Amino acid sequence: MVTDRVPLWKKLLPHPFLTLALWVIWLLLNNTMAAGHMVLGFILAVIIPLLTSGFWPEKVCLKKPWVLMRFILIVLWDILVANIIVAKLILGPKDKLQPAFITVELDIRHPLGIGILANTISLTPGTVSCDLSEDHRYLYVHGLHVENMDETINEIKQRYEQPLMEVFQSC
Amino acid sequence: MFEWILAGLILIGALFTLVGSIGLYKLPDFFMRLHGPTKATTLGVGAILLASALYFSFKTESASLHEILISLFLFITAPVSAHLMAKAAMHIKLKQVKRTQNPQ
Amino acid sequence: MLENVLELSFVLVALAMLLSLYRLIKGPDIPDRILALDTLYINSIALLILFGLYQGSPLYFEAALLIAVMGFVGTVALSKYLLRGDIME
Numbered sequence: 001m002v003t004d005r006v007p008l009w010k011k012l013l014p015h016p017f018l019t020l021a022l023w024v025i026w027l028l029l030n031n032t033m034a035a036g037h038m039v040l041g042f043i044l045a046v047i048i049p050l051l052t053s054g055f056w057p058e059k060v061c062l063k064k065p066w067v068l069m070r071f072i073l074i075v076l077w078d079i080l081v082a083n084i085i086v087a088k089l090i091l092g093p094k095d096k097l098q099p100a101f102i103t104v105e106l107d108i109r110h111p112l113g114i115g116i117l118a119n120t121i122s123l124t125p126g127t128v129s130c131d132l133s134e135d136h137r138y139l140y141v142h143g144l145h146v147e148n149m150d151e152t153i154n155e156i157k158q159r160y161e162q163p164l165m166e167v168f169q170s171c
Numbered sequence: 172m173f174e175w176i177l178a179g180l181i182l183i184g185a186l187f188t189l190v191g192s193i194g195l196y197k198l199p200d201f202f203m204r205l206h207g208p209t210k211a212t213t214l215g216v217g218a219i220l221l222a223s224a225l226y227f228s229f230k231t232e233s234a235s236l237h238e239i240l241i242s243l244f245l246f247i248t249a250p251v252s253a254h255l256m257a258k259a260a261m262h263i264k265l266k267q268v269k270r271t272q273n274p275q
Numbered sequence: 276m277l278e279n280v281l282e283l284s285f286v287l288v289a290l291a292m293l294l295s296l297y298r299l300i301k302g303p304d305i306p307d308r309i310l311a312l313d314t315l316y317i318n319s320i321a322l323l324i325l326f327g328l329y330q331g332s333p334l335y336f337e338a339a340l341l342i343a344v345m346g347f348v349g350t351v352a353l354s355k356y357l358l359r360g361d362i363m364e
Binding site: 207216248256 | 281287307313321331
C-alpha cells in the first residue's frame, strides 16, 4: 500500500524558518548562550509554530538562497547611501525639491515578495511606498526628489524586484 | 582607538536622529515629512544601538547582542508604519504641495 | 572623551525631540501628529540607550525594547483608525 507519507520532521516543524527565528530571538532576548536557555528556547521554538500553524496556512519556500544573501547585502549598503542622500536633501534648500508620486507596475506576484519589496523601497533612496492597488498590480511610491521618473522606476525594478522574483516563486 | 570608534558611532547616530527631526520640522507637506523619520532616524538609532552593543560586549567581555534585536525590530517596523501612515494620509486625501508631479 | 561625546549626543537628541514636539503640537493634520509621535518614540529609544551607555548599565535595554514594541503598535492602531473610522468616502 502506497500512502503519501509526510516525514516526521515536517510534521514537527511545519515552519522551519519560523522555528529558527524564534530560537535566535529567544537567545538574543536573554542575551545568553547557556545550555539551559538553548534547550528551553528550542522547545518553545518547536511548540509555538505547532500551536499556531493554523494561522500560517501558506508555506514559505526560498529558492536560490545566494541571491537572497546578495540582495540583503545590496539593501544594507543602499540604506547607508540612502541616508546620506536623504540627509543632504533635507538639509539643502527645500524649495528645490521635486516630490513625485510614482506608479510602479509589479511583475512579482508572491505576497511576501511584494511586502518585502515595499519595505525595501521605503528604506532606500528617497522613496516611500504609500499604497498597493486592490489587485496587487500597482505600487504607489512617493519620491522626495525625483528628476527622472522612468529612471527611478527602472532602478526599483532591476535592483530590487528582479532578485526578489527569483527568490520567491510559488511552490 | 576603541573609544574613538564608539564616539564616532554615537555622534553619527545622534546627528542622523537630529536630521530626521529637522526633516520633520521644515519640509512643506506630510508625504515629504515622512521621508525624514523613516530613514534618517532609523539609521541614527541603529548606529547608537551598535555602539551600545560594542560597548557592553567589551565591558563584560562576552558578546552582548540583544541591542541587535531592537535594531532589527526598528528596521522591520519603520517601513511598515510609514506605509500605513501614508496609506491613511492618502485615504483622507491630505493636500500635497503644488509642485508634486503626478499627484494622486 | 566618551563622556563628552555622550553629553553632546544628549543635547542633539533632545533637540530632535523638541523639533518633533513642535510638529506634534503644530500639526496641521492628524497624520502629521501620528508621524511626530512615532518619531518621538524612536527618539526616546535613542535617549534611553544613550543614558544606559552613560551610566554603564544594561538595565535600560528592556525599557527601550518595550517602547519600540508599544510605539509600533500605537502607530499602527492610530493609522488603522484613520483608515477605517473616518467617513470621508
